[in-house]
Structure formats: C-alpha cells, structure tokens
Amino acid sequence: MIQFDKVTKRYPGSDEILKNISFNIDAGEFVFLTGHSGAGKSTLLKLIAATERPTSGTVLIANQNVSQLKPSAIPFLRRRFGLIFQDHKLLYDRNCFENVILPLHINGVTGQEAAKRVRAALDKVGLLNKEKAMPITLSGGEQQRLAIARAVVSRPSILLADEPTGNLDASYAADIMAIFYAFNQVGVTVIMSTHDALGMSARQNRVMHINQGSLTEHLLKEPHLDQAPSSVERFTS
C-alpha cells in the first residue's frame, strides 16, 4: 500500500535528512516510527502524505507514483489519509464541531450527513459533549483527541499521526493509544511517530527507527515498559 524505493530527501539548503530509504507498509498494519528529535520522522510522514516530494527515489501510494502525479491530483491523494499533525493545526477561530467538519466539506459532504458523521467522530474520541466548545478551552489531551476526530471523520484508510502523545502525560497518552488501536482493529492502517515507542505499546508492533538518515526496523514484542530499546531490537536494516 505504501512503498518507498531508495527515497532520499533533502530540503533546500539542508543535508540529506533521509538517505536511500526503502520499505513497504501493507494495509492494516500498525507501525511506529521512532528516532530522536530532528531525525526526520515528520519528514517521512510528509513524504507519505504527499505534502513533501522526495529529492530522489520513488514513493508509491496505492501504486501511484507521487512524483508523477499532476498537481491537480494531489488533493485527491491526500484525502486517503487522516493526518494528525505534531502541532495539531486546529483552527482556533471556530468551535470543535466546525473543526471536525472541515474535511467533510473538502470532500463535498454537507448537511445532515456531515453533522451525523461529525458527532460519530467526536463520540469516538469522547468529545461529544464539547461540540460547541472552542478548541482553546480544551485541555492538551482533549485538543489532541479533537485533532484525531478531524483526522478520522472522513473515514480514511490510513492514519498518519505525528507524535500524537508527545506532550501528554501517561494517562492521556494511554487514552489516545487505545483510540488508535481501536481504529487499527477495524482495518485502518496506522503509522505513528513517537520518541518512545516502548512506553506506548501494549502489543506486538512493527517499529521503524530513523537514525542519521537511515532506517532500521524491529519488532516490538511485549509491553515491557521499562526495557531499553536495544534489548528487543531485531535489526533487519
């Protein structure tokens, strides 16, 4: 479903952030993306969502080569994804309901149908009673859940979450993880970046680790919360 082949990414004037990266993610997978701050996790997610283009190599999304798509086709590719941004990117001039309905409007869904779906999404993240609230009045964890509601409201088949638990304390983070697992359970592909995959995981997961621009993979087996990554790493490179 998502294929990277020898992908290199360099921003104008920067070094190579990602070097010659290849991997394959199938539909329905739950993948953690780890690496220290500045390693290139967000960059990799942006390449998947086609908000950045690779410098070289090919990115295939559902067998479409992103570099060869016409600019007018890009918006329609992006609608396949539910995006949860590292900085939320909520719109603070409108209430929760209006924030969540935006992707539906973009997809041309309006009226009663849209309202029904917005409430279903808000319900899934436990914010149904806050639909009229302004995002600024919500706690950090609630804002993050609102961002998730917006990402899932148009029922995307792939969720891309950029450090969704980054600034949250443990109980909030566990809530959020539970939500992601629930989506994954019903077949949604989830790719989530985090700086501590181990603290998050409650089950066996694939972990892609970025270091110095290269990608290494291992399986995260058991929820040994305190274990150092090295003890469970199985490099496949």
Next chain:
Amino acid sequence: MNNWLNQHIQTLKLVLSRMHNNMLSTFMICLVIGVAMCLPSLFYLAVDNLSKLTDHMQKDTEISLFLKVDANTDEIKEVERQLAKNQGIANFHLVTKEEAWQQLQTKSRSNQEISDAVSQLGKNPLPDAFFIQAKSSDPDSLIRLKDTLQNLPSVELALLNTEWVKRLSSLLSLGKKLISMIAGLLAIVLLVIIGNTVRMQILTQKDEIEVSNLIGATRSFIRMPFLYAGALYGLFGGLMAVLMLIGIIQAFNLSISQIAHLYSNDFSVTLFDTQLFLAVIISAISIGWIGSYIAVSRAIASYKIN
C-alpha cells in the same frame, strides 16, 4: 448536485458570519466601494439628463429674424412674402415692434428695477421680428436657412437659438468620454482596495488555508470563500451606491425640475434609472470577484500550495 449546492450555501454562510463578526470593517469597505461607484454614476446621470434636455431643445428649433429698426410696412410685407415662399420653413409669425414693446412693459411691471429701466428708455427701441419654425431639425440645413434669411433685405440679424445648445451637447459628449475614463480609473482603484482587503483576510485565515491544503482541499475550494467575500463586498457596496444615488437625486430633484420648468419643457429627471443601478451593482460585484481572485491566486502561489 445537491452536495455541490450545499457546499456553496455553507461557504456563503461562513463568509456572511465572518462579515457579521467584522461589521465595522465590512461597512467601511462597502462604503468605500459605494462612494467610488456613486461618483461616476452621478456624473453620468447629470450628463445623461442634460443631453436628453438638449436633444429635446434641439427639436423645437426657432430662428429669430430681427428687422432693421427703420423698416417700413412695405419692407415687412416683402420679408413676409419671402418667408412664405421658402420651402424650409414650417411656419412663422410676426411680432411687431409695438407688440414687443407692450409685452416688455407688461412683463417688467412685476419687477421694479426693470420697469424703471424700461420707462427711462422713453421711446420704443425694439425692432419688428419674425419667429420662424424650420421644417428640418438637422443642424446643417438650419444654418443654411439662417444664412439665407440673414441675406434678405432689411434684415438686421438672423438668430439660430439652438447654437448654444449644440455647443453644450458637444461639450456633453466630451463629458461622456471623461466619465468612462474616470469610471475606468475608479475600477482600478477598487480592484486594488478590494484585493488588499481580501489579502488581509487571507492573512488572518492563513491557518485555515494551510490546513485545508494539507488535508486535500483543491485550489478552487480554498479560493471559494474569498471569492464570495469579494463578490459580497461588491454587492453591498453597489447597493450602497444605489441608495446614495437615490438619496442625492431625490435631494436635487426639486431644483432640477425647477430648471426644467424654466424651459417650459415636459422634461423630467428619471429617479429610478434601473439600467444604471443594475450596471452599478453588476460591475461592483464583478470588480469584487476579480479583485479577490487576483489576491487569492497570488496568496496561493506565495504559500507554495501544491
């Protein structure tokens, strides 16, 4: 189809509620548009009505033929015969110097100064005169007729009353050209003003544009609310211009009709020039739309939205 319509309604609602939240600045921009549209329209109305008036006056053209003061009855008879023979003349009548003198005295009786002046004259200074209605209202043939009459014996002066009207109407056609130039310049100014207003909105709406772009909005979706905003500014501004025009016309209507009365014409100023009003509103909407289209296209390009 239904969704498409809903989407537009949704956008319109959003834009209207934003305008409602920024009532004052919305009012200001509409006022600017209104005044800018009002000015050339007023000029237009003035020129248009004046040229209608002059057209009207050119129709009942009259040539005044003043005879020499010492012309005797035979000479008058001779002129009268010449006039009767002339093919270009529809009808004419004679006002003798005695009749004219009497009329002057009657008319001046109400005004003390004039009547004093008249009585100081003592003897009648007025000549006999013919007032002649030409068949044609074509300016060239009128001038030819006037020249012919001027050359008749014992004629002191032939006066074509419409000469000043003609001069005025050529001035007015110059005025019309001037109006279209002013209107063109104001249109450019409005494009800049509306474009700038929309550009400011785009700045405050930057997050929305960015997020929409990231989650798969097309360019036309991103443009839509701003285009609506521009068009609505145009609409409200145009309506404001129409209201101002109606107010101003009404205020001046009285004096204008008095002027018209002076010329004893059945001339009246059109209060509701529907075509003009429609033109004002439609051009305001178009200018609003185009101005915001330019602004939002430039913004999209500068945000490197792909």
